[in-house]
Amino acid sequence: PYTTLFRSVQIIAEGSKVYVLLGYDGDVVVDNLTLTANYKLVWGFLYINGTNGTILSFDSNLTNVVNEATLTLAEDCADATEILDFKFDVEGENIYLAAHAMGNLVLNTSAGSESFDFETTDDDTGNVEVGAIVANVGKKAVKISNKLAVVYGDETYLSGMDVKNGNIYLVGLFEGSCAFAPEKVAVGRNDFFVSSIDANDLTID
Secondary structure (H helix, E strand, C coil), X not given: CCCCEEEEEEEEEECCEEEEEEEEECCEXXXXXXXXXXXXXXXXXXXXXXXXXXXXXXXXXXXXXXXXXXXXXXXXXXXXXXXXXXEEEEECCEEEEEEEEECCEEEEECCEEEEECCCEEEECCEEEEEEEEEEECCCEEEEEEECCCCCCCCEEEEEEEEEECCEEEEEEEEECEECCEEEEECCCCCEEEEEEEECCCCCEC
């Protein structure tokens, strides 16, 4: 077994609940809930931990943990795969998630499992699927972009997310083209982006 490595954590208190987003490799146990690692066979002989992103909810006194959503890499991904960034926000009873990945994604919620297949991009490790998604957890999820040249100059770093008045606002840095604003091209070596996405139909404004 591999040692669990936590890669990111985010917390939001909304209404009577507390929500936590965990980015992790390996198995995680939270009270009576077990989050299972995503082990992936690469190059035909080596198993590695794939990063998962899970949103948990608790009561205000931090009891009664519930797995609201888990984002993981698909089993049929290419060898070089990674969930690069994920952020979330909560408005009322709606949980919103944004993610950028090198590899096809699977989103598991109480509503079921949904897959997101991206086009392939050639790099020096082989064919790698790359793209970005945004979701209203358990209700709707869409691809924002795909087929980004991640290795050769196109990289996106999702720094923050906020939902207000029916809009999902994303902010971050990017080089080349931007995963969350596909029509934008960086001015200079890198640039920043602010994207607005309609929280109802998940389209870019």
